């Protein structure tokens with residue numbers, strides 16, 4: 001009997017999450033390789049002219065050109081779809097390519113978007129600057145207040161766009177409430193799930209329509225490649241996203257797809273372990289700082305909701321505020337001996353950054369303040385180092401910064 005491949009949905013849908021992460025989307029060639037093959041090929045060849053015609057017409061399955069399909073990319077897309085519990089997935093060259101595709105594939109002039117105020121800087125740029133240029137109106141709200149979603153709806157509202165937990169203030173959105181509201185009004189929810197990954201949170205289970213990723217973050221998780229993904233129903237992917245993606249070409253390279261595919265094999269372990277360390281480091285830092293923003297700690301205003309939506313852990317990222325503003329934040333960063341100063345997240349290495357001068361520097365000071373990105377705010381990604389080494393490093397740096 002031939003073994004089940006990871007491309008056979010009838011079999012793979014019975015696999016539990018950790019098995020999907022290791023074996024989902026495995027599509028072996030005639031060589032029977034253990035690790036998935038890397039098909040670095042832009043084009044494909046055909047045995048005869050009738051065959052190429054049949055492939056282009058869709059009568060025959062098979063590859064034609066890597067902007068349309070590629071075996072390595074298809075393996076990654078199948079694995080992500082399985083892990084997410086989605087009917088289908090397509091990948092893009094970066095998280096921002098994924099967000100842009102997820103929005104622009106379905107929005108037209110005259111439509112209205114409601115988006116969360118607390119968001120990754122470039123996601124806010126899409127909403128604040130790109131959408132209006134094409135006649136798409138946007139309203140930005142405090143997404144952590146349920147009623148603000150109700151109040152923002154207009155007759156032409158087409159999309160709700162938000163992340164949870166949000167970058168960099170770790171605001172938590174009530175997925176069930178917002179997705180139910182959207183359903184009732186025929187609005188499409190697009191959730192940026194980069195901070196969580198499918199191991200920690202699966203928005204489709206709460207009724208979300210589209211889940212978009214920066215796969216650069218936890219999915220690769222080792223600081224190697226940029227990647228993005230969009231998951232949704234087969235109908236959405238085939239009839240809404242693909243016409244946009246196939247003709248505009250924000251595709252992920254097979255090489256990067258292969259790297260992310262390898263990252264997914266350890267995602268379940270990494271996401272859980274980094275969540276545990278993140279909670280422990282958060283508890284260690286909390287008494288020494290002015291404000292702690294950690295969805296996994298009781299001091300977070302939506303701690304109960306966060307742990308219900310993310311039962312396997314609230315992720316590796318949290319933020320905290322030092323009372324002495326930028327000067328004290330920089331003093332703390334400069335005193336680190338082990339943890340790196342870096343704006344990346346989801347990495348196996350612990351990284352600390354000052355959002356107001358980096359990831360959110362291009363926003364106006366007013367918009368930053370409204371978002372809670374103060375001059376004393378620091379955001380940390382907790383990696384896989386020994387927690388005691390991380391505590392010692394932070395302890396030393398806090399003391400040097402006078403905390």
Ligand SMILES: *Cc1c(COP(=O)(O)O)cnc(C)c1O
Nearest residue numbers: 094095096120167194214216227
């Ligand atoms: C990093 C990030 C993005 C953008 O992803 P890239 O891969 O850097 O393009 C989008 N949303 C969130 C929440 C992110 O953290």
